[in-house]
Amino acid sequence: MEDTFRWSLVTAIAPIAWGTNYFVTHEYLPAGHPLYGAVLRALPAGLLLLALARRLPRGAWWWRSLLLGICNMGAFFALIYLASQLLPVSLASTIMSAAPFTMALFAWGLLAERPTAQVLIGATAGIAGVVLLLGAASTSVDLRGVAASAAALTMSSCGYVLAKKWGRASEGPLATTSWQLIAGGLVLIPFAVVVEGAPPHLDGPAVAGFAYVGLIATALAFTAWFAGLRRLPAATVGLIGLLNPVTGVLLGLLFSGDVLTLRQIGGLALVLLGITLSLHRRVAHADGGLPAQILSGQPSRSVGKQISWR
Known part of the structure; x- marks a missing residue:
């Protein structure tokens, strides 16, 4: 359980950093250039990680x-930008x-990680919490934006689970993250x-x-995210990802001077209840090392197995 909690904290770096990305993008980055914005976000971050990984x-x-x-x-970057232009932030x-x-379903099919009722309840609670946090959209719904959001959701969920499956090999998260960022850019x-x-x-x-977007919200965030995927069940990582809208809401309140309703x-x-439910399970990880291994990209020699899964 201690290992689960430790790697959950590491994984949480990603959605928290992504939650700050919207504010930085909205306030400081040039508007009307989603594709160049995605290139400038992914490519420099990937080259930096490649220089560190040297693989x-x-x-x-x-x-x-x-x-x-x-x-x-x-x-994914392009679809998310398109969705943000066509839909209210709350709906997207x-x-x-x-x-x-979606990550639980892909993990069930590709990794044989069968979700338990506890995790499904946690996911339901998490989604309900996001709806309450953001409120309902008050404007008309653009089906193109819904399609873009659904495509981004499906592609990324499948991609994350595939990264987890293939990342079980000797390649560390630092190297594999750099390759993905460079290819995407x-x-x-x-x-x-x-x-x-x-x-x-x-x-x-x-x-x-x-x-900031390249170093923190991309290089650091995705390395932490894929490191967590190597050591935690996919649906658990998906639930931790709900810290993204939570961070966005809290930042908005901080800068607007409002208070939580x-x-x-x-x-x-x-x-938070949904995330907690997903962590309450006994796990013996294949890698019990410290989070510092993220930077080295080297897998642990310790061998273990999952005792129970959600």
């Missing part, structure tokens, strides 16, 4: 990196909050040139914003 893909990891880079990075986030269910470049033309002009705040407090409690 190139081998064998099947060349096509795996391309596939995962499209699902988890390139297409609510659709994405179904990730614990490179795939987007020709589309950015054709659709958006010349790259946007970047002033000082935009450069600082991209530095009773409805939002209830939503926050439900999200």
Whole structure:
């Protein structure tokens, strides 16, 4: 249980960092350039991680990196941006909050990780909490935005579970994350040139914003996310991902000077309850090492197995 809690904290770095990404993007990054924005987010972060990992893909990891880079990075970034333009934030986030269910389904099919009633109850509580936190959308629904959100949800859930499955090999999360980011960024470049033309002009705040998004909300966040996927069940990681909208709401309240309503407090409690339910299980991990192994990218030599799973 201690190992589960430790790696849950590591994994939580990702959704918390992603929760700050919307504010930074909205306030400091150039508008109207979603494809170039995704390239500038993914490619520099991937090259930085590659310089740290100093490992190139081998064998099947060349096509795996391309596939995962499209699902988890390139297409995902573009679809999320499109959804944010067509839908209210509350509705788009609510659709994405179904990730614990979709990741559990993919994990059941691809990894034979069968979700228990406890985890399904936790996922239901988490989604209900997100709805209470964000409220219902008051504007008309654009079906294109719903389709973009659903596609992003499906692609990323499948990509994350595949990354978990393939990441059981000797390649560490630092290396595999760098390969995915580079592949996702490179795939987007020709589309950015054709659709958006010349790259946007970047002033000082935009450069600082991209530095934060690339280093914290991308390089660090995705490394922590994939490290957690290596050691925790996929649906548990999906539930931890609900900290993303929680962080966004809390940041909005912080900068607006408002206070949490009773409805939002209830939503926050439900999200935390859902995450807690997913962690209450006995697990013996294959890797009992310290989170510092994220940076080394080296797997532990200790061998264990899951005693029970949700």
